[in-house]
Amino acid sequence: xxxxxxxxxxxxxxxxxxxxxxxxxxxxxxxxxxxxxxxxxxxxxxxxxxxxxxxxxxxxxxxxxxxxxxxxxxxxxxxxxxxxxxxxxxxxxxxxxxxxxxxxxxxxxxxxxxxxxxxxxxxxxxxxxxxxxxxxxxxxxxxxxxxxxxxxxxxxxxxxxxxxxxxxxxxxxxxxxxxxxxxxxxxxxxxxxxxxxxxxxxxxxxxxxxxxxxxxxxxxxxxxxxxxxxxxxxxxxxxxxxxxxxxxxxxxxxxxxxxxxxxxxxxxxxxxxxxxxxxxxxxxxxxxxxxxxxxxxxxxxxxxxxxxxxxxxxxxxxxxxxxxxxxxxxxxxxxxxxxxxxxxxxxxxxxxxxxxxxxxxxxxxxxxxxxxxxxxxxxxxxxxxxxxxxx
Numbered sequence: 454x455x456x457x458x459x460x461x462x463x464x465x466x467x468x469x470x471x472x473x474x475x476x477x478x479x480x481x482x483x484x485x486x487x488x489x490x491x492x493x494x495x496x497x498x499x500x501x502x503x504x505x506x507x508x509x510x511x512x513x514x515x516x517x518x519x520x521x522x523x524x525x526x527x528x529x530x531x532x533x534x535x536x537x538x539x540x541x542x543x544x545x546x547x548x549x550x551x552x553x554x555x556x557x558x559x560x561x562x563x564x565x566x567x568x569x570x571x572x573x574x575x576x577x578x579x580x581x582x583x584x585x586x587x588x589x590x591x592x593x594x595x596x597x598x599x600x601x602x603x604x605x606x607x608x609x610x611x612x613x614x615x616x617x618x619x620x621x622x623x624x625x626x627x628x629x630x631x632x633x634x635x636x637x638x639x640x641x642x643x644x645x646x647x648x649x650x651x652x653x654x655x656x657x658x659x660x661x662x663x664x665x666x667x668x669x670x671x672x673x674x675x676x677x678x679x680x681x682x683x684x685x686x687x688x689x690x691x692x693x694x695x696x697x698x699x700x701x702x703x704x705x706x707x708x709x710x711x712x713x714x715x716x717x718x719x720x721x722x723x724x725x726x727x728x729x730x731x732x733x734x735x736x737x738x739x740x741x742x743x744x745x746x747x748x749x750x751x752x753x754x755x756x757x758x759x760x761x762x763x764x765x766x767x768x769x770x771x772x773x774x775x776x777x778x779x780x781x782x783x784x785x786x787x788x789x790x791x792x793x794x795x796x797x798x799x800x801x802x803x804x805x806x807x808x809x810x811x812x813x814x815x816x817x818x819x820x821x822x823x824x825x826x827x828x829x830x831x832x833x834x835x836x837x838x839x840x841x842x843x844x
Contacts, residue, residue, distance in 0.1 A: 493726040494750050495520055497545070497671070503536040506735045511538040513743055520545050520575060520728055526562070528552040543573045543605075550579035553591050563598035573603045573627070582611055585618035592625045603627045607671070610657035613664065623666045630728055631661055633718075634673035634710070642686035646706075648673050651714040658722060669726040672718070674741040674749060675733075676709035676780035693739060707739075707781035712755055720752055733824065738782055742825025745778040759821055761787045770794075770836050772817075775827040786818045787830075794836035802830040813838070 495518035498511055511519060523544030525533040528551035537544060546566075552558055566574055580588045596604065607630045612619070623629075633654040639646045649672070661668050678692045683704045719727070729750065733740030745755040755778040762773045774785065786805065789796075792813045798804070802819030813833055822828035 493518075493669075495669075495726070495728040496746070497728055497731045498522065498538060498542065499731040500734050500737070501535060502734070503538075508539050510732060510734050510743075511542070512540055514732060514746075515540040518543060518728075519732075522547060523569075524565075526552050526558075528555060532565070537571075542571070543575055544569060544571050545575040545577055548576060548578040550581060550584070553578055554584075554587065559591060559594050559598065563595060566595075566599045566602060569602070572601070573605065574599075575605045575607070575630070577607045580612070582615060585612060585615050585622070589618055589621040589625075592622060596625050605629060607632055608668075610653065610660075613657065613660050616664070619664070619666070628667035628669060631657060631668050631670045633657065633670050634730060635677070639679050639688045639691065639708070641688050642681050642706075646677070646679060646708040647711075648675075648677065648708055649710040649714055649718075651711075651718055654718055655721065658725065669728055670722075671728050671730050672715055673710045674729045674746050675731055676707050676739045678739070678781075679706045679708050680704075681706065707783075709780050712749065715749065716752065716754060719749070723752075735826065736823060738823040739780050740824065741778055741780070744825060759785050761785075768835050770833045771829060772831045772833070773827055774822055774830050776821045776824050778824050779821060780824055782820050784818060785821050786816055788816045789813055789833075790838055791815045792836060792838035795834040796831060796836075797833075798831035800828060800830055 496514055498507075498519050498521040500507060501522070511521070519538060519540065519542040521535075521538050521542040521544060523535055523537060523546055525547045527549045546562075553562075576592075578588065592604070592606070604626045605628050606622070606626055609632055613631075633649065635648050637647070637650075654670075658670065675693065680689045680691065680700070680703050681687065682689060683702050689700075689703065727750065729746055731740060732746070733742050741749065741755060745757075748755055757778040759779065760775045760777065762775065764771045764773065772787075774787070790813075791808075793811060794813045795811065796804075796808065796813045798817055798819075800819065802817050804814035805816040805818050806814065808814040813836060817831065819830060
């Protein structure tokens with residue numbers, strides 16, 4: 454049975470009274486959700502940096518299909534090609550809404566794709582709804598010029614309304630990826646920005662199932678920084694990688710998905726193949742680490758907490774913070790309890806109140822490490838805590 458027929462079967466069962474009972478029974482009897490059946494999950498590797506750290510991060514998830522950003526092509530600028538990962542991956546080419554309409558672009562792009570060693574190519578194109586007809590023409594010509602490749606494309610929910618144009622596109626591709634994250638541009642404060650709209654996502658998937666073509670969905674495992682005018686609350690910009698320089702008069706808000714909504718969607722369509730967006734790298738403060746990405750894929754909520762640990766090395770006590778699944782740059786306060794000793798702190802962590810020389814502060818405060826990272830935040834030599842403080 455194909456995965457599409459399985460989805461239809463599961464969907465029909467849910468409309469009766471029995472298809473949902475066994476997961477619910479697991480929740481009632483065990484107090485935790487049952488693992489989801491495998492649905493061919495994959496992950497997008499979208500970071501532009503390529504170095505030994507990124508190679509290790511990709512290798513750690515190589516049991517999944519990896520969709521790696523390979524190139525960005527924009528009108529009026531030279532093409533940007535990124536080094537592919539060291540492990541097998543599906544290259545993804547990002548095209549802006551003008552470049553694929555240029556008269557000679559298809560010829561140049563076909564030459565580039567014919568040189569790729571991968572058999573499957575994915576295109577992530579900015580296509581306005583009115584441009585689906587020309588996009589079908591572009592794809593047809595590209596397939597003619599690159600006969601040895603299999604193509605997949607990304608689509609937005611709004612594209613699904615255009616059946617005539619899609620009927621021209623579907624015979625040209627193996628499948629499409631329905632993008633179900635960050636569907637709307639941010640509004641001004643105090644409006645709340647949703648990276649994932651459960652109602653809209655369910656509506657889009659039910660429409661896609663009705664169309665009948667093979668598809669996967671892209672779900673978010675990242676957060677955005679939203680930058681607003683401090684004075685007016687007007688939205689200015691967003692950022693998703695590497696902390697941008699601060700601009701005067703701005704406030705920053707972290708917008709992350711509601712994980713309960715993502716899990717509800719995942720459990721509603723367990724047989725639907727998912728490509729998670731995106732794989733986090735070391736130092737990435739906006740993406741879920743691999744541990745939590747796998748939890749989310751298996752139907753478990755992300756572990757979200759900061760753990761503080763101490764390690765004795767001779768007469769020295771080292772202090773560590775580990776962030777599990779909390780994106781952004783939230784601050785944390787750790788109570789130490791005071792006492793005698795020479796205390797030193799790093800990475801911007803500082804005493805909540807100044808302590809006298811030779812004394813340990815009552816508490817320290819600072820910015821958490823990124824999700825999945827452990828940071829040594831300080832050390833205390835010859836620490837003698839007050840008797841009431843447990844070490």
